[in-house]
Amino acid sequence: MKILYGTHNKGKIEAMKRIIRMHNLEVDLCTPKDIGFNEDIIEDGKTFEENSEIKAKAIRAYCEKNGILDRIIVTDDAGMCVDKLDGAPGVLSARYAGENGTQQEILGKLLKNMEKYPNKEDRTCQFVCVLTAILPNGEKLVSRGECKGTLATEVKEYAGLTYTPVFIPEGFDKPMLELNDEEMLKVHNHRDVAMNNLMEKLKKIEF
Numbered sequence: 001m002k003i004l005y006g007t008h009n010k011g012k013i014e015a016m017k018r019i020i021r022m023h024n025l026e027v028d029l030c031t032p033k034d035i036g037f038n039e040d041i042i043e044d045g046k047t048f049e050e051n052s053e054i055k056a057k058a059i060r061a062y063c064e065k066n067g068i069l070d071r072i073i074v075t076d077d078a079g080m081c082v083d084k085l086d087g088a089p090g091v092l093s094a095r096y097a098g099e100n101g102t103q104q105e106i107l108g109k110l111l112k113n114m115e116k117y118p119n120k121e122d123r124t125c126q127f128v129c130v131l132t133a134i135l136p137n138g139e140k141l142v143s144r145g146e147c148k149g150t151l152a153t154e155v156k157e158y159a160g161l162t163y164t165p166v167f168i169p170e171g172f173d174k175p176m177l178e179l180n181d182e183e184m185l186k187v188h189n190h191r192d193v194a195m196n197n198l199m200e201k202l203k204k205i206e207f
Contacts, residue, residue: 001202002028004035004068006059006075012191016074019195023203030071037062043077043091048130049142051077051091056132056140070136074198078129078191080163082110082151084117093162103158107166114151123151127167127190131198141201145193149176 005016013031020027032038041058045051055075063071079093089096089110097105117123126148133141149169157165157177164177169187172179179187 001025002030002071004030004032004059004063004071004073006032006055006073008033012076015191016195019192019199022196023199025199025203032059035063035066035068045077045091048077048079048091048128048144049132052130052132052142053140056134060134072136072202073134074131076129076131076191076194078127080110080125080167081128082114082123082125084122084124085113088113103162103165104155106162107155107158110151110163111153111155111166114153118153120150123153125149125151125167127163129190129194131194133198133202135205141198143194143198143201145190145195145197147188147190147193 005013007013008031013029017029020029037059039058039062041055043051043054045054052075055077056073059073059075063069063073077091079090081087081090095101097109114123126146129145131143133143135141147169149167149172152166152168152175155165156175159165160177165175167176168174169176169179171186172183176184176187
């Protein structure tokens with residue numbers, strides 16, 4: 001099985017490799033860098049599903065143009081969805097405080113918008129990840145994973161992925177940023193869930 005994972009993020013690539021090993025699959029994994037793809041993709045979809053598919057189709061078009069026809073193209077879109085904010089930041093998670101907003105600006109805006117909801121039961125949210133896979137024959141597979149939790153009321157430290165300083169996973173009493181490796185293994189990570197679901201689907205297909 002040959003997979004082209006449309007990301008340059010080393011953490012995501014390592015996560016994909018780990019999930020592939022868990023499923024005992026023999027996979028030749030490569031990234032856009034390996035095929036010379038460095039185009040900017042305009043992600044103007046209104047849902048994670050739409051943005052993930054936009055990326056997959058852009059890479060697919062490049063592959064077809066360059067005779068790369070044997071790869072399963074996998075792309076993702078992910079973000080934070082807060083229930084009381086009608087799912088925001090959502091697909092704008094990375095741009096919640098503008099195109100070049102810093103982690104401090106993004107979390108500042110989010111916590112400001114949630115000030116009127118101090119109670120834990122009103123601060124429910126989830127990390128969402130959607131993976132789109134386009135098979136060599138053009139068939140599309142979609143997999144979605146969610147990690148539920150609540151928002152902290154303050155930031156103790158700015159570090160890690162954008163929202164991890166304020167996202168408290170279900171079953172824990174501290175933000176994801178503060179969890180140790182052992183605790184992280186007990187979290188139903190949204191990306192892991194989506195990847196697991198996708199691998200289950202791919203295992204049922206003959207290549």
